[in-house]
Amino acid sequence: MRLINIIPGRPLAVFLAVLPFALVFIAYAIGSDIRLTENPSDKLLPAPSTIWDTAVRLVSEGDKRTGRILFWHDTWASLKRLGLGIGISAGVGLIFGLLIGLLPLVRSGLSQFVAVLSMIPPLALLPILFIVFGLGELSKVVLIVVGTLPFLIRDLSQRVIEVPKELLVKAQTLGASTWVIAIRVALPQVMPRLIQGVRLSLGPAWLFLIAAEAIASDLGLGYRIFLVRRYLAMDVILTYVIWITLLAVLIDWALRYASRRFFPWAEEGL
Template sequence: MRLINIKPGRPFAVFLMLLPFLFVFLTYAIGSDIRLSANPQDKLLPAPDKIWDTMVRLVSEGDRRTGRILFWHDTWASLQRLGLGIGISASVGLLFGLLIGLFPLVRSFLAQFVAVLSMIPPLALLPILFIVFGLGELSKVVLIVVGTLPFLIRDLSQRVIEIPEELLVKAQTLGASSWVIAIRVALPQVMPRLIQSVRLSLGPAWLFLIAAEAIASDGGLGYRIFLVRRYLAMDVIFTYVIWITILAFLIDWGLRWISRRFFHWVQEGL
C-alpha cells in the first residue's frame, strides 16, 4: 500500500496530533533543567512548574494597587480591540469583495488599487496611525483593519469571480436584479470563504494588535508582555504567550464550528 493511501484511525490520529506538543514540552523541560543545573538563578528558561505557579497567581490574584486581576483585564482589553478590528474588516471586506467580484466596472476601478494597498507593510504605517488617530483605542483598531482588510477583499472578490457563470446567467434569465443576484446567489457562495479568510487573518491580526499595544497602551496582553520584559520575567511572558496561543486556538475552533454547522457542504480544511 502506498503511503499516500494510509489513513490513521481516530486513536492513532489523536496520538499523532499530541506528539509534536509533547516533543516541544519535553525539549523545553530538558533545556530548562540543563540551564538551571548550571545556574540556579537563570531566568531565560524557567522551570515548567514555576511557569504553572506564575499562571495560577496571575489568574487569581488581584493587583495590589487597584485590586483588579490584571490578567483578565488585559485579556478583555485585547479581545475587544481584536474583535472590533476583525469585525470591521470582515464586514467591509465582504461588501467590497461582492462589489469587485460581481461588477466589472467596480473591478476595473478598485481591483488594482486594493492590490497595491495589500503590498504596503501595515507595521510601517503604525507611526502614521498614531499621529493621525492618536495613541488611544482607535489607532490600534485601525491598524488591525489596515493589516487585514486588503487581503480579505482580494480573497473574497476572487471567490465571487469563481462562481460558475451559468448560475449568474440562470438568475438573470429568471428576472433577478443585480441586488438579488448579490444577495441570493453570490452571498451564500462567499460566506464559507469569509470564515476561512477570517481564520487565516487571525495570525496577522494578533501580530498587529501585540505590536500596537507594545508601543502605546496602558493595558492589554501585548502591553503586559513588553512591560515585564525589562525585568526578565520570563515566567510571566511565557504565561501570556501560552494564553494568547490558547485564545487564538479557541477563536479558530469557534470559526471552524460555525463553518461546519452552517456550511457543512464545504470541504473542511485545516
C-alpha cells in the same frame, strides 16, 4: 503499500496530533533543567512548575495597588480591540468583495488599487496611524483593519468571480436584479470563504495588535508582555504567550465550528 494511501486510525491520529506538543514540552523541560542545574537563578528558561505557579497567581491574585486582576483586564482589552478590528474588516471586506467580484466597472477601478494596498507593510504605517488617530483605542483597531482588510477583499472578490457563470445567467433569465443576484446567489457562496479568510487573518491580526499595544497602551496582553520584559520575567511572558496561543486556537475552533454548522457543504472533505 504506498505512504500516500496509509490513513491513520483514530488512536494513531490522536497520538500523532499530540506527539509534536509532547516533544516540544520535553525539549523545553530538558533545556530548562540543564540551565537551572548550572545556574539556579537563571531566568531565561523557568521550570514548567514555575510557569504553572505564575499562571495560577496571575489569574487569581489582584494587583496590590488597584485590586484588579490585571490578567483578565488585559485579556478583555485585547479581545475587544481584536474583535472590533476583525469585525470591521470582515464587514467591509464582504461588501467590497461582492462589488469587485460582481461588477466589472468596480473591478476595473478598484482591483489594482486594493492589490497595491495589500503590498504595503502595515507595521510601517503604525507611526502614521498614531499621528493621525492618536495613541488611544482607535489607532490600534485601525492597524488591525489596515493589516487584514486588503487580503479579505482580494480573497472574497476572487471567490465571487469563481461563482459558476451558469448560476448568474440562470438568475438573470429568471429576472433577478443585480441586488438579488448579490444577496441570493453570490452571498451564500462567499460566506464560507469569509469565515475561512477571517481564520487566516487571525495570525496577522494578533501580530498587529501586540505590536500596537507594546508601543502605546496601558492595558492589554501585548502591553503586559513588553512591560515585564525589562525584568526578564520569562515566567510571566511565557504565561501570556501560552494564553494568547490558546485564545487564538479557541477563536479558530469557534469559527470552524460555525462554518461546519451553517455551511456543511463547504466543509466537505476538510
